[in-house]
Amino acid sequence: MAEKRFSIGYALAPKKQNSFIRDSLLTLAKSRGVDLIRVDTDRNLADQGPFDCILHKLYGYDWKQQLQQFKSHNPNAAILDAPESIERLHNRISMLQVVSELKIEDPNETFGIPKQIVIYDKETLFDEQAWETLKFPVIAKPLVADGSAKSHKMALVFNCDALNKLKPPIVLQEFVNHGGVIFKVYVVGEHVQCVKRKSLPDVSEEKKSVEDLLSFSQVSNLANHEMIDDKYYKLMHLDDTEMPPQSFIVDIARGLRQAMKLNLFNFDVIRDSRYGNRYLIIDINYFPGYAKMPGYETVLTDFFCDIMYKKQQLEGEQEKGESHHDVKKVVSNACSDDGETEKEESVQDY
């Protein structure tokens, strides 16, 4: 009998497609029975395929409708990930709320988010009461995080004189000195990988009194010569920075994955220089730049094979005639190594 192949339709913006869909990934996946096929976004998704799984990073009402229609025609297909789960990451407040709700016991390290407030209008921006809980410097971030260039435009604000330049709706978040290095934690299903990247340099007392405002965008993705203060990075050795404990990072990643019901995301973590064992999560991104993660082809292919295996199990059980609900339970148990409640909930993937 011919080997059953697994077909994944990917729907990505051109920039994402260029960075993620590399020949090295296509070849490895193919050799393990997985075909990655581009979804033509000018045509209806439900008219294309057949696909066992959809991998996507597209926004908007129309796309969401298409996914819904596809799912109703292909109830066993996996949608990575559900639009309803991704949407929480499009707002910088709801994005981090989930971190505050996580309960992880670690004897040595603590974690949280920086102090922050949301400002919807200019009036509130100048309202001293709104500022009561925050100290300068702060980072002004657009409230919306929809992947547009605008949503990455930020400003480091040193004092009240700069407030006029800000355009609500924004999140004002306390700037925390962290040694100029950020940890990016990539999650692909159960796989968790942490890497170091350049970040904003620490703010000295001297700088606090000289500057009013400093604008920046996507610091961790800039080439060296583009950095705001290149000399700083020449002095600072990324290699010298100690990594956070892996088990601690894995616990946070698992907790977030479970709470958000997402398989494909990364989060940015900084280590508060004042404490050394306090970590702050500042950003969570859906379907980030995985191609920058060492060995991404293997990690992603393993993940695709895992989904393939679980879908085959599900279909095998269905053929045997078990009731649909019981079968879904079997698959959801197989997809997760976590707690009881999560096992039931991870059905959303299928």
Ligand SMILES: O=P(O)(O)O[C@@H]1[C@@H](OP(=O)(O)O)[C@H](OP(=O)(O)O)[C@H](O)[C@H](OP(=O)(O)O)[C@H]1OP(=O)(O)O
């Ligand atoms: O393009 P890349 O590889 O730089 O990936 C971007 C991510 O970089 P990272 O993997 O964290 O270094 C980037 O992460 P940061 O926001 O820089 O932390 C975003 O995830 C970005 O997506 P979006 O613009 O927010 O929708 C990602 O951009 P898209 O490729 O999704 O447009």
Ligand SMILES: Nc1ncnc2c1ncn2[C@@H]1O[C@H](COP(=O)(O)OP(=O)(O)O)[C@@H](O)[C@H]1O
């Ligand atoms: N609270 C903070 N304290 C110190 N640096 C921060 C803080 N928030 C963000 N940064 C710096 O700004 C960069 C961009 O912020 P981030 O929230 O990750 O936005 P984006 O979604 O554009 O990546 C981070 O990579 C980090 O260098």
Ligand SMILES: [Mg+2]
């Ligand atoms: Mg970021």
Ligand SMILES: [Mg+2]
């Ligand atoms: Mg981001």
